[in-house]
Amino acid sequence: MSNDIVSEDRVLIDRYVNQNDQDAFNILVQKYSGRAYQIAYGVLGNREDAEEVAQDAFVRIYRALPKFRGDSEFSTWMYRIIINLARNKHRWNRVRGAGKNFSIDAPIDNGRGDGELTIDLPDQGMAPDQISLYNELKEKTKQAMAKLPESYREAVILRTVKGLSYEEIAEVLGCKVGTVKSRIARGREEIRNNLDI
Amino acid sequence: MTSDQSNLSLARCPDAEELSVFLDEPGDSTLAAHISACAHCQARLSDYAQVDALLQELSQPPAGLALRIQQACAAGASTTDATSVQTIQFNWLTPLRYAAALIFLLTLASFLTWLNHTPNSQGSDSSLARAPGTSQAAAPASVATVQNNQVGEDIALAEQMRPQGNIDPDSLQNVSTGKNAAGTKPANQRRYRIKPQIEHIWLVEDLTKSQTRLQELSLRDGLKLKWQTSDNIAVVHADLSGTDRQLQNLVDHLQAQGWLLLSPAYPQPKAEQNAFFTDSKIIYHATLVQKEP
Numbered sequence: 001m002s003n004d005i006v007s008e009d010r011v012l013i014d015r016y017v018n019q020n021d022q023d024a025f026n027i028l029v030q031k032y033s034g035r036a037y038q039i040a041y042g043v044l045g046n047r048e049d050a051e052e053v054a055q056d057a058f059v060r061i062y063r064a065l066p067k068f069r070g071d072s073e074f075s076t077w078m079y080r081i082i083i084n085l086a087r088n089k090h091r092w093n094r095v096r097g098a099g100k101n102f103s104i105d106a107p108i109d110n111g112r113g114d115g116e117l118t119i120d121l122p123d124q125g126m127a128p129d130q131i132s133l134y135n136e137l138k139e140k141t142k143q144a145m146a147k148l149p150e151s152y153r154e155a156v157i158l159r160t161v162k163g164l165s166y167e168e169i170a171e172v173l174g175c176k177v178g179t180v181k182s183r184i185a186r187g188r189e190e191i192r193n194n195l196d197i
Numbered sequence: 198m199t200s201d202q203s204n205l206s207l208a209r210c211p212d213a214e215e216l217s218v219f220l221d222e223p224g225d226s227t228l229a230a231h232i233s234a235c236a237h238c239q240a241r242l243s244d245y246a247q248v249d250a251l252l253q254e255l256s257q258p259p260a261g262l263a264l265r266i267q268q269a270c271a272a273g274a275s276t277t278d279a280t281s282v283q284t285i286q287f288n289w290l291t292p293l294r295y296a297a298a299l300i301f302l303l304t305l306a307s308f309l310t311w312l313n314h315t316p317n318s319q320g321s322d323s324s325l326a327r328a329p330g331t332s333q334a335a336a337p338a339s340v341a342t343v344q345n346n347q348v349g350e351d352i353a354l355a356e357q358m359r360p361q362g363n364i365d366p367d368s369l370q371n372v373s374t375g376k377n378a379a380g381t382k383p384a385n386q387r388r389y390r391i392k393p394q395i396e397h398i399w400l401v402e403d404l405t406k407s408q409t410r411l412q413e414l415s416l417r418d419g420l421k422l423k424w425q426t427s428d429n430i431a432v433v434h435a436d437l438s439g440t441d442r443q444l445q446n447l448v449d450h451l452q453a454q455g456w457l458l459l460s461p462a463y464p465q466p467k468a469e470q471n472a473f474f475t476d477s478k479i480i481y482h483a484t485l486v487q488k489e490p
Contacts, residue, residue, distance in 0.1 A: 026263075029263050029266050033262050033266050034258040034263070037258040037259075037262055038253075038257075038258060042252065042256055051262065051265075055265065058269070058270055059266075059269055096425070096434060096482075137251060138251055138254065138255055141248065141255060145252065156252070157252065159221065159249075160248075161253055161256055181217070185216070185217035188213070188245045189217075192244045195244075
């Protein structure tokens with residue numbers, strides 16, 4: 001399965017680089033943009049920032065792909081770019097003393113005071129009080145994630161969202177497998193403690 | 198594995214890391230046997246799984262993301278702020294480097310002036326050649342000129358240094374003294390370009406009213422505005438974008454509202470005649486700080 005995915009990526013890259021096949025690049029975007037967004041969101045905790053980072057990463061990849069040597073898998077290379085851009089953005093937000101952007105074009109608050117303009121659509125199978133509890137739990141998870149050290153957050157998000165193996169996460173983050181295991185475990189445990197579940 | 202070893206493993210609950218690894222790679226039969234018999238570990242493992250599920254739920258990508266990314270790539274230009282983050286970070290340090298270099302040069306100039314001062318040069322012209330210690334008393338007009346300057350005005354280096362006695366008297370021959378000392382525009386004043394990224398800190402009387410005013414002015418002048426939340430209730434951050442000419446106009450209007458600009462970066466209020474406009478797009482980060490009562 002993994003080998004099939006690798007070879008498929010290589011074929012697509014080859015079509016894009018050598019034949020200037022834009023459709024091939026678009027397939028890569030279709031395939032990986034969601035994961036890129038999810039990783040950026042995990043690091044940043046903000047939808048708008050996450051989309052900016054995902055978009056910026058792909059624009060960079062679009063330009064740099066002809067120079068991609070294939071030493072690592074395309075996905076690993078892409079995750080590294082995403083993580084680095086998200087880190088930069090997160091640090092910049094921290095320096096600026098602000099974490100969340102919202103536009104005056106849509107100045108409707110969601111009532112949670114987090115500046116995000118999201119509307120949670122209720123699950124038809126949940127009672128109103130369950131929906132409320134579930135939303136509360138999601139909000140707490142978000143806050144707990146934001147409290148995690150950066151290194152824990154990155155490892156946790158790469159594991160839980162993308163389902164990368166420990167070895168792959170170690171390659172993306174540039175650390176040892178044992179360190180990855182430890183960071184993921186501590187991250188999960190800290191979130192769990194913050195959630196009181 | 199012997200039954201004794203198996204019993205030992207079952208006797209204690211695995212730690213967080215062992216459980217977390219088991220959740221990701223459930224291959225350890227000894228651990229599996231323990232978990233199947235231990236309600237505490239089952240609950241903990243279930244909690245970890247719930248955390249994973251919540252994280253996945255939270256980070257669902259928005260609709261149309263891939264299409265927007267494809268369009269951005271096809272446009273061939275990065276339109277995201279994330280690109281500019283690195284630029285901003287670089288620019289952030291640049292003024293500090295300049296400030297450090299300026300301090301070094303001023304210190305060096307002071308030292309050289311002190312070394313070169315001789316009784317003959319001090320006595321040659323009482324209005325120009327003064328000992329550093331007596332300069333302020335002897336040049337009240339110049340001092341007043343400097344003190345009245347708003348922060349960030351384009352004051353020529355010689356203009357700042359002269360009243361402090363930091364320049365060799367001979368070098369004053371190259372500096373216009375009469376008009377500058379009277380507070381008029383220096384003859385060789387440079388025009389400035391507004392940088393692509395500007396950060397300004399404004400001191401305001403009423404934060405809420407000021408936000409409303411800034412929003413009104415932005416809408417009126419066609420500037421894009423984004424607010425950013427802040428942990429400090431006395432501080433608000435806003436990101437604006439528009440042309441250099443629009444931002445000069447905005448800064449003038451903000452000062453007219455009674456806001457006090459604390460930052461030295463251009464555009465400065467009422468300095469339009471010194472600006473060199475190119476109608477280029479500028480990202481303007483404004484921080485509004487509530488005055489203390």
